[in-house]
Amino acid sequence: ESITVLAPATVANVVCGFDVLGFALNEPNDTMHLRLTEQPGVTIINEDDYDLPTEPTRNVAGAALLALLRAVPEPVGIEVRINKAIRPGSGIGSSAASAAGAVVGANRLLGERFSKAELVDFAMYGEEVASGVRHADNIAPAIYGGVTLIRATTPFPDIVPLSAPPLFVTVVHPQIEVKTSHARQILKQQVPLKDAIRQWGNVGALVAGLLQSDYDLIGRSLEDVIIEPVRSILIPGFAEVKEGSRLAGALGGGISGSGPSLFMLSREEATAQAVEAVMREVYTGLGLDHHTYLTTIN
Numbered sequence: 001e002s003i004t005v006l007a008p009a010t011v012a013n014v015v016c017g018f019d020v021l022g023f024a025l026n027e028p029n030d031t032m033h034l035r036l037t038e039q040p041g042v043t044i045i046n047e048d049d050y051d052l053p054t055e056p057t058r059n060v061a062g063a064a065l066l067a068l069l070r071a072v073p074e075p076v077g078i079e080v081r082i083n084k085a086i087r088p089g090s091g092i093g094s095s096a097a098s099a100a101g102a103v104v105g106a107n108r109l110l111g112e113r114f115s116k117a118e119l120v121d122f123a124m125y126g127e128e129v130a131s132g133v134r135h136a137d138n139i140a141p142a143i144y145g146g147v148t149l150i151r152a153t154t155p156f157p158d159i160v161p162l163s164a165p166p167l168f169v170t171v172v173h174p175q176i177e178v179k180t181s182h183a184r185q186i187l188k189q190q191v192p193l194k195d196a197i198r199q200w201g202n203v204g205a206l207v208a209g210l211l212q213s214d215y216d217l218i219g220r221s222l223e224d225v226i227i228e229p230v231r232s233i234l235i236p237g238f239a240e241v242k243e244g245s246r247l248a249g250a251l252g253g254g255i256s257g258s259g260p261s262l263f264m265l266s267r268e269e270a271t272a273q274a275v276e277a278v279m280r281e282v283y284t285g286l287g288l289d290h291h292t293y294l295t296t297i298n
C-alpha cells in the first residue's frame with residue numbers, strides 16, 4: 001500500500017505573530033509518496049534536484065518520522081519519496097512541509113492513531129534539524145490547514161485553528177539566502193514594554209479581524225514593531241515592496257517567516273495581481289532573480 005500526500009507551503013509569523021501565527025497556502029505543494037516497508041526504520045528518497053540529506057536523522061522528514069516511530073510500540077518501517085516544489089530556504093515553510101507531510105502520511109498508513117497536535121509535536125523535530133529551533137508556526141498550518149494560532153508548544157502543542165475570510169496572498173521569493181538560524185540570532189533578546197504592548201494589541205486585533213471578517217482591522221493589525229525592523233535589513237527591496245503593495249491596495253504584509261520571501265494579503269484578486277506586478281518591478285529593478293506566487297489561504 002502506498003499513499004500520496006500534498007504538503008503545502010506556509011507563511012509563518014503573519015507579521016505581528018512571531019512564532020505564534022501561520023497560515024497554509026494553496027500552492028506550491030510538495031508531493032510525497034509513503035509506504036510501509038518490511039525492514040523497520042526510515043528510508044528517505046529524494047526525487048528532486050535539491051540534494052537534501054537522506055540520512056534520516058539529518059533529514060527533516062526523517063527526523064519527524066523517527067519521532068513518530070518512537071511513539072509506536074511495534075517495529076515499523078516507512079519509506080518516503082519526496083518531490084519538493086517548495087524551494088528549500090525560500091521562507092515559505094519548505095522544511096515544515098516535508099516534516100508535516102511525512103507524519104501525516106505515516107499516520108494514515110498506521111490507521112490514524114495520532115491526533116493533529118501529536119503530529120505537530122513529532123514534526124517539530126524536523127524543524128529542529130532544519131533551523132535548530134522547535135517552532136510550530138509553519139508545521140501547525142501545514143497540518144491543520146487555514147490559519148492557526150500556536151498558544152504554546154510546551155509541554156505539548158496547543159494549537160488554535162482560526163477561521164478567516166477569503167484572502168489572496170501574493171508571495172515573492174528573491175534569490176538571496178537568509179538562514180532562519182541567523183535571522184533568529186540577530187533578534188534582540190529584550191523587548192521594551194511599550195513595543196510588547198503594541199505587538200500584543202496587534203496580534204489580538206489580527207485574530208479578531210480574521211474571525212470577524214473585518215478586512216480593515218486585519219489591515220491595521222499587520223504591523224510588527226519588534227522583529228521586522230531588525231530582519232528587514234537582510235532583505236533588499238523590502239521597503240519598496242511593502243510601500244508599493246500598500247499603494248496598490250494590499251491590506252498589508254511583510255516578511256514570510258524568517259524570509260527572504262515577502263508576502264502581501266489582498267481582499268481582491270485584481271489587487272493581488274497589481275501587488276505581484278509591484279514585486280516583479282522591484283526585483284527586476286534590483287537585478288535580482290525572483291519567483292512570485294499568487295494564491296489563497298488553504
Ligand code: HSE
Nearest residue numbers: 012019137180257258
Ligand atoms: N517563526 C519562525 C521565525 C519561522 O520567524 O524564525 C521561521 O520559518
